[in-house]
């Protein structure tokens with residue numbers, strides 16, 4: 236009964252609602268794919284594929300709830316940030332697993348995790364408490380500083396150095412994942428700017444729009460979570476040309 240009521244409230248012509256629904260299906264399908272394919276890759280890659288499936292699986296469960304929440308109550312801020320707080324550290328674990336054999340340490344993993352948690356906590360404060368105020372940009376900018384630190388780690392810092400020293404497919408996979416961080420992750424601050432009153436240095440871009448914010452986040456989530464998993468998957472099934 237309640238299922239029918241929820242569907243009756245579903246505005247099918249709304250692209251935001253559509254991406255919540257399609258995002259849920261895509262995350263679900265990707266998880267099935269990564270879990271099934273896990274049996275096909277060599278032992279050293281099984282943990283990486285497990286983590287890929289967990290990232291999209293955790294997101295699928297959150298999207299299951301968010302897609303019903305949004306049409307009725309608007310932006311699902313808490314669900315969104317709980318999802319990210321679980322999945323972004325797991326994306327850091329993917330970097331760690333890839334560089335581990337090349338000397339990656341848990342110290343580097345912790346740098347990535349702490350920076351991503353800082354990024355998310357600061358973004359959450361901005362969105363949950365300051366979204367309708369002109370100083371929302373301050374929280375976004377602080378969160379952005381943590382984001383740039385992650386970009387630096389994977390493009391030029393500790394993570395990149397290890398991957399490049401290892402060469403071969405490790406270097407290639409790292410540079411692809413790093414591109415997701417630079418390009419794919421950059422969609423999130425755009426959503427924040429569009430969805431908060433003063434997101435861009437106190438200036439409001441039109442009116443703060445919850446819909447545009449969620450549209451950006453939904454597209455970015457699908458691109459990044461599924462994309463990360465596919466990079467790891469292609470690394471796992473590729474033949475070892477150079478010694479890695």
Ligand SMILES: *C/C=C(C)/C=C/C=C(C)/C=C/C1=C(C)CCCC1(C)C
Nearest residue numbers: 322358375378379382420423424427
């Ligand atoms: C699967 C979820 C992912 C990869 C989420 C990533 C989220 C971000 C990179 C968020 C970044 C933000 C900023 C850089 C500034 C404004 C606030 C945030 C949290 C949207």
